[in-house]
Amino acid sequence: MMRLRHFALPAIFWLFVAYLFIPIIVMAAMGFRDSNFVAFPIQNWTTRWYQSVLFDKDIAQSLWLSLKVAVVSTLIALAVGLPSAFLVARTTGIIRAALVAIIVLPAFLPVIVSAIALRMFIGQLGLETGPTAIAIGHAASTIPFVVLMVLTRLNAMNPNIADAARNLGADDVIIFTRIILPYLAPALFGAVMFAMLLSFEDFVRSFFLGGFEQTFPVLLFSKLRFGLDPGLAAISTLVLLISTAIGLYADHFLRRRRMKNGIMS
Amino acid sequence: MTRLLVWLRQFGIYRGAVDLYARSGLFRGLVIAFIPVAWILVLTIAPYAQMVLISFYERYPLPPDQTVEFTFRHYGSFAERPLYLTAFIRSFVFASLMTALTLIVVFPVAYFISKVAPRGQRTRLLLLVIAPFWISEVIRSFAWMIMLSNSGAVNSLIAWLGLSAEPFEMLYTNLSLSIGVLYLTSLYMLLPVYSALEKIDSQLLDAAANLGAPAWKRFTRIILPLARDGIVSGCTLVFLLVIGLYAMPQLLGGPGTTLFAATIGQIFSKAGDSWPQGSAFSLILIGAALGYVGLFTVLFQSRRRRRAS
Numbered sequence: 001m002m003r004l005r006h007f008a009l010p011a012i013f014w015l016f017v018a019y020l021f022i023p024i025i026v027m028a029a030m031g032f033r034d035s036n037f038v039a040f041p042i043q044n045w046t047t048r049w050y051q052s053v054l055f056d057k058d059i060a061q062s063l064w065l066s067l068k069v070a071v072v073s074t075l076i077a078l079a080v081g082l083p084s085a086f087l088v089a090r091t092t093g094i095i096r097a098a099l100v101a102i103i104v105l106p107a108f109l110p111v112i113v114s115a116i117a118l119r120m121f122i123g124q125l126g127l128e129t130g131p132t133a134i135a136i137g138h139a140a141s142t143i144p145f146v147v148l149m150v151l152t153r154l155n156a157m158n159p160n161i162a163d164a165a166r167n168l169g170a171d172d173v174i175i176f177t178r179i180i181l182p183y184l185a186p187a188l189f190g191a192v193m194f195a196m197l198l199s200f201e202d203f204v205r206s207f208f209l210g211g212f213e214q215t216f217p218v219l220l221f222s223k224l225r226f227g228l229d230p231g232l233a234a235i236s237t238l239v240l241l242i243s244t245a246i247g248l249y250a251d252h253f254l255r256r257r258r259m260k261n262g263i264m265s
Numbered sequence: 266m267t268r269l270l271v272w273l274r275q276f277g278i279y280r281g282a283v284d285l286y287a288r289s290g291l292f293r294g295l296v297i298a299f300i301p302v303a304w305i306l307v308l309t310i311a312p313y314a315q316m317v318l319i320s321f322y323e324r325y326p327l328p329p330d331q332t333v334e335f336t337f338r339h340y341g342s343f344a345e346r347p348l349y350l351t352a353f354i355r356s357f358v359f360a361s362l363m364t365a366l367t368l369i370v371v372f373p374v375a376y377f378i379s380k381v382a383p384r385g386q387r388t389r390l391l392l393l394v395i396a397p398f399w400i401s402e403v404i405r406s407f408a409w410m411i412m413l414s415n416s417g418a419v420n421s422l423i424a425w426l427g428l429s430a431e432p433f434e435m436l437y438t439n440l441s442l443s444i445g446v447l448y449l450t451s452l453y454m455l456l457p458v459y460s461a462l463e464k465i466d467s468q469l470l471d472a473a474a475n476l477g478a479p480a481w482k483r484f485t486r487i488i489l490p491l492a493r494d495g496i497v498s499g500c501t502l503v504f505l506l507v508i509g510l511y512a513m514p515q516l517l518g519g520p521g522t523t524l525f526a527a528t529i530g531q532i533f534s535k536a537g538d539s540w541p542q543g544s545a546f547s548l549i550l551i552g553a554a555l556g557y558v559g560l561f562t563v564l565f566q567s568r569r570r571r572r573a574s
Contacts, residue, residue: 016451020397023405024400084301102310108502110505110550110551113529116547118312120544121315172287173270174267201399201404203511221515248392
């Protein structure tokens with residue numbers, strides 16, 4: 001048992017960490033290979049891929065589209081998710097359970113099916129495939145997370161604060177903007193980060209709902225089906241570094257807030 | 266900000282609306298419920314309702330001046346070609362095996378972080394393993410393509426060590442697909458299992474050890490039952506994730522690993538009236554997957570949780 005605890009388990013853990021990180025490190029290194037092909041060993045090193053890839057027109061356009069879609073879908077997800085959380089917070093019993101179920105269910109259905117259901121439906125809304133359709137699809141997939149994150153924070157709120165403000169003469173708009181929103185701020189920040197990243201990395205919905213313009217994951221997918229090259233490794237590395245940094249920062253931020261609140265309460 | 270809102274109160278309309286909101290429960294309900302309910306009706310329920318409808322149509326879009334014909338033949342076509350049935354069964358077997366494999370790999374990792382590692386390091390170790398969570402499915406597939414292709418990292422290493430002159434065909438097989446999918450699923454398993462394990466009081470284990478319970482007994486009688494709900498929700502998440510995978514099987518898998526999600530995708534990329542068949546297949550997939558997961562949950566979830574919900 002002692003041997004299992006102090007030797008086998010740490011070994012498994014560090015093997016797992018190696019499994020997670022070695023492919024990423026190898027890909028980052030491949031971005032430095034001075035050749036048009038992916039192969040080993042890397043004998044000649046160059047930084048030209050990392051320098052040139054950002055000025056590649058296709059890639060720059062796809063990144064810009066991904067970013068736009070991420071921002072718009074996050075705004076939609078907030079506009080729907082925030083009132084949804086308030087609605088859930090005001091209901092009780094079976095209505096609440098049903099409401100939560102229908103809000104959360106889309107997160108559990110196979111992605112391919114929800115993408116296709118929406119693809120067939122957007123015509124009824126007068127939409128074509130394209131960035132707007134993608135943004136709506138991404139919002140539909142991130143709303144469950146926004147609602148759950150806001151709801152968790154909302155449930156922890158002391159209702160006396162709002163009542164105190166009301167007794168001091170604040171109306172509902174003032175209570176909402178000066179008390180409830182600032183209280184929810186950390187949850188909203190986390191939800192925004194989460195929704196942006198989920199949208200940015202999504203492939204299936206962008207693939208089925210997208211038109212002529214491709215988001216970054218879709219462009220990368222179609223390029224990968226033709227062949228691998230170090231330039232793609234370079235841009236993929238840059239994108240994953242940025243999204244990982246944002247993700248870790250958001251996670252760290254939420255964790256710290258939760259800890260602080262834990263001590264205070 | 267507050268000053269602006271107070272200033273706004275001098276306008277009758279604004280004041281009226283705010284007062285109405287404060288006084289009338291119905292108006293308040295309308296304001297809060299309008300957007301969520303509209304969204305749920307239009308973008309959650311309606312697309313699936315339309316999908317169910319389309320799956321029964323003879324053809325879609327409907328030709329002009331023709332009455333709607335309803336048919337079950339698209340559901341019937343599922344059983345007609347062995348190609349579809351094979352992909353369907355392969356999807357369920359593959360997803361079940363991947364769920365089991367993910368649990369086996371991730372459980373010791375979660376156990377190490379939550380119970381064995383020093384308390385002060387836990388957050389740091391957890392961050393280390395959840396860092397790759399934010400990487401797109403396509404980029405992860407790409408990273409494994411670089412690792413496993415014939416001129417990739419693993420084969421180059423094998424050749425350099427002199428173990429084999431011939432490269433091993435690893436990419437576009439079940440092996441490469443499993444390695445890549447495990448990369449994707451492990452974090453969805455890790456978080457629920459970790460939070461279940463973290464809640465287990467270590468003193469309970471010490472007490473059992475003092476009373477003479479051997480290690481395997483502590484594992485089967487204390488750790489497993491208490492971690493059960495976390496394991497069940499992790500397995501559910503992973504299974505549903507794998508059953509819907511679309512990009513990774515096409516990048517890392519080959520002709521012999523076609524999954525049902527790809528079958529559905531192919532039906533939709535065909536032009537013309539393939540929507541009814543695609544809808545029928547999608548509904549078969551949802552029905553089977555939710556039924557399978559539901560059965561699994563009922564069988565394995567602890568009685569305490571079931572009674573509480």
